[in-house]
Every structure is written in structure tokens, then in C-alpha cells.
Amino acid sequence: MHWADAFVKDLEGKQTVSTGISPSGHIHVGNMREILTGYFFHRALQDKGTESRFIYLCDDIDPLRKVYPFLKREQYEQHVGKPLSSIPAPEGEGTYSEYFLKPFLETLETIGVKVEVIRSTDLYRDGVFEKAIDIVMNNVPRIREILETVSGRQLEANWAPYNPICSACGRINSTSVKGYTYPYIEYTCKCGNSGKADIRKNEGKLPWRIEWPAKWYALGVTIEPFGKDHGAAGGSYDTGKAIAEEIFGIEAPKYLIYERIFLKGKGAMHSSTGNVIAASEMVKSAPPEILRFLIARSQPSRHIEFDPGLGLLNLVDEYERYRNVFYGLAEAADEDDARTYELSRVMEEKPDTFVSFRHLITLVQIYPTEDMLLKALQRGGYGGTELSSYLRKQVEIANSWLETYAPEQVKFSLLPQDSKVELTQEETALASSFLGKMDSIEWTPEGIHNTIHELIKEQNLQPKTGFAAFYKILIGKERGPRLGYFLSNLDRDRIQQRFKAVLA
RNA sequence: GGGCCCAUAGCUCAGCUAGGUAGAGCAUCUGGCUUUUAACCAGGUGGUCGAGGGUUCGAAUCCCUCUGGGCCCGCCA
Secondary structure, three states, X not given: OOHHHHHHOOOOOOEEEEEEXXXXXXXXXXXXXXXXXXXXXXXXXXXXXXXXXXXXXXXXXXXXXXXXXXXOHHHHHHXXXXXXXXXXXXXOOOEHHHHHHHHHHHHHHHOOOOOEEEEHHHHHHOOOOHHHHHHHHOOHHHHHHHHHHHHOOOOOOOOOOOEEOOOOOOOOOOEEEEEEEOOEEEEEEOOOOEEEEEOOOOOEEOOHHHHHHHHHHHHOOOEEEEEXXXXXXXXXXXXXXXXXXXXXXXXXXXXXXXXXXXXXXXXXXXXXXXXXXXXXXXXXXXXXHHHHHHHHOOOOOOOEEEOOOHHHHHHHHHHHHHHHHHOOOOOOOOOOHHHHHHHHOOOOOOHHHOOOHHHHHHHHHHOOOHHHHHHHHHHOOOOOOOOOHHHHHHHHHHHHHHHHOOOHHHOOOOOOOOOOOOOOHHHHHHHHHHHHHOOOOOOOHHHHHHHHHHHHHHOOXXXXXXHHHHHHHHHOOOOOOOHHHHHHOOXXXXXXXXXXXXXX
């Protein structure tokens, strides 16, 4: 059974699956594990007939913690400590949080993940947390005790479970609470200001360890996946659970702790280190279903070694195998293969329009126009009369991948006309006999192919060795695309000149 | 000092939560094939399952210890 199905197997009654990512920087491939793990739970629930709500909480009221490496110091120094939803975007119009949220939401659209997006600023502004905050403010001593006991940390004497946003300087990290009379929290700020924050509005926020259980309470969260950083003993899940039970009188959600995603050879993806690939960048250079597949096929407890280069191509190969299993075209290696495909695919496809991505990688390097590409695909069994919009997109993605992530191994291009190549005697003989026939060859795929094949046989060479000679001369590699189609697409004179130059 | 996760073929991983003679894909090699465009077909090489101990007739699988890698137990999320 797939891990997502196993997780929800025994759950009954309406479920609310919650996920959350802070828009403090580019939302990257590593963050996708949060949203997709939740999404798969949601799907698994629906597929077994259990009602489910799936939400993504965008923590946009969180303050800017520091000037991140990707920000301009002179622009952002003044904004440290202010909510992400109230400071300007690094470029263009709009707020900081929306600037990073937008490409993420577009990516979700691209990969076909539908989720209810909730901004935490809105939750505060609309009073959704009103009751939770009131409960919290009336239970400060008990909450303090829970935090100190469960997490083992010592809280400062003036600690309060609410951080007001200063009405004068806009900072959330420089205020201290002085008192509470519903619905106002009195505070003073280091900037000299003092005032009242209305708990029914977005005039302050709960600190994370309180806010989390407050979300469970206010939104009725029953399931939540989260990274292992929250899961340590005494960590925020432990304190959240205690607060949920003892203060709010609710059960903490059923949880799953997932591992991080690493960039192959470069360690964990972390916005602060810059070691990231933005999710919105990845979907430009990888088929959209692959992002889902990456997460769906891996056990959540295992870290993922993500390789956008050759590894990506292997990943797509595997995805396509699973697809074939689903359609009964191949035998399953594992009982979950078909289910994993089902959770990963973005849209339904007909088997006669399957085109392997690896194949496409070759084709786009040979054919410059869509028309030529279509004809090539049709020769290969493609059933459509024109390129589907999906395929057109795949072509775009293939080109982008070749430019951005592809290793030399899968790329090819014609060598410069005058570049030198070392040939054996046999290869030289073969090349010169080919050159001799150049003018009489019928310049079609079959004509070229047949001629070359005859020449190889005449000289008693292994086909492999013979073909390799041509690849060495043309693209400097041992292997390459089938010669007939490849050469027929190229200018005959140019090839002739190339062989002359090599043999000179 | 404490908690958690991971370690299986060159690479990516499955198998582990009902213990029973090590698996898949990719890579590599061999053979076939070169009008299904690095295709495809057949086959091979390749692992003392991180180390040590224990339980067992039998351990990759259960228990303990250790090693290595990663994350957390301050603030913030």
C-alpha cells in the first residue's frame, strides 16, 4: 500500500489537512515536500471516500528575521522585524510576501495541485484567532509552565504569548506586552511608542509555538505533515500538543514527520545558504508530474537526493515505467507503482500519445521546427495529427533542461568543420568510401542509412564500430542519433566538407 | 547532555511493522539488431545488506553497542 494510503487508512469523519510554508524567500523544491505530502494525504482520503479539506497556510505575518543574502542590505535593513505582508517586494510592485508567494502558487497550478490558500495576515485581520488569543491571554501562567516544562527552556519574566505590531514603527520584534483587557493588548515599543493591539485584527501575532496549536484550534486541523525540525523532543510539536490539549481542549492533529530534500552533492536545500532551486524554476526544466513523482515515490522518512541533471532524466524514465504499469503495458516491479503514478500524474494521457522525455531530448536537438518534430514523432508511433499542447510544453521543457541542467553526455552538436579527429585505419577507409559516394547518395533517411550500412558490411566491420566512426567525425562521440534521419536533416554539402576536412 | 532520521550493487532506491537461500531501474559488459531516430531484444559482470555483538534452526529484517552522515532540543519559523 502506498504510504499516503496507509497513513489515512483508519481515519474516519471529516478531515482537515494543513500545510504551511513561510514566504520569506524563494519557495524551493525542498518546500514542495510539505505541500505535496499534505496533498497526497488529501487525495488518499478522497479516494477512500472520506471528506477532506486541504489548506495551505502562508505565514505572511511572520516578521523578516534578517537581511537574507539574496536581499539588498540598504533596502531591507530598515524592515527587519516587520511582517512580510507589510514590506515591499525586492523588485516591482506589491508586498514582499506576495512576491515570493505568486510564483509558488503558479507552480502549484502547473503541477495540478488544488489547495485552499490562507494567508495568516488575513486570519488575524478577520478575527479568526480572536477566541484563541483571548483564551491564551487568560492562561498565561499555565502556558508559560507548559513551555518551560515541555521544552525545558527558561522564559523571561516579561514574556507574553502575543507579539503586538508597533503602530508607530511597524515592528513586531521590539514590543513588550504590558496588560490585557479584552479585546486590547497594551504594549510599549523600544521605539518609544506605546499603544493597544486589537486581538480581532492583524495588529500582532502569536509566537510560533502558540500560533501553531491556535491554528489547529481555529481551523479544526486533524492532519499535518511537518519537517523533522518541529518533531524533536521538546520541539514545537510537543509543546503544541500540550497546549492544544490543556489550553484549547482539543486533540493535536495526526502528524507525519518528513525528511529534507538535498541537492545532489551539495547538501540540504536551504534558502539561507542559497543552495536551492526554486520550485518555479524547476517546472520550467522538468515535466510537471516529475516534481510530484519525486515526492510520491519516496518514503517520507527518507531524505531525497535530488539531481536535476542526469538524475532527472532517470527519474522521468522511472515515471514513464510506472505510467506503463498503470496502463497495463508493463509489469509492475512493486505493488505501489500504479498508485504512485496515479498520485503523480497531472493529467490523463492516451497511450498512443506517449512520447518518452528521453527520446524528446534527442529529437529537439535534431529538428529545428515543430513540423519536422511532429513528423519524426509520427514515424515513431505518435497518434496525434498535431502536437498536443502538452507535448508542445514538453518540448519547451526539454529545451530548457538541455540548456540549464543537461550533462554533456546527452547533448550533441556538430563539431566545427575544421576540428581534428583521430581515426583508425579502418575508420579512415570507411569515411573515405562514404565521401566517395557522397554525390550519388539519395539524400533521404533510408538512402543514407542503406548506403552506410552497405559500406560497413563491405569493409567487414562490426555495425557498432562502423557507426561509431561517423559519430566521432560528426559530433565527437561514440554514439549518437540514428544516422539516416540525422544526416538527412543536415545540408549535404556541409557534411561533404566535413568529411573532406577530416580526411585531409 | 538529550531526541529523531538515514546507511542495501558504480548511481537512485525497493525489501525491514507477520525473520526463511539478496532485488529493480540506470550505468557497465557481451551477443543480436541499425527504416520503432542514443531505440529495441537476450544475456552477463557487479553487494561479506555501515561495523560488532545478541536472540533464533535461520537475521538486511528483531534487540543492544559502536561508526559515519543529517536534523532538532536558543530566538524565529
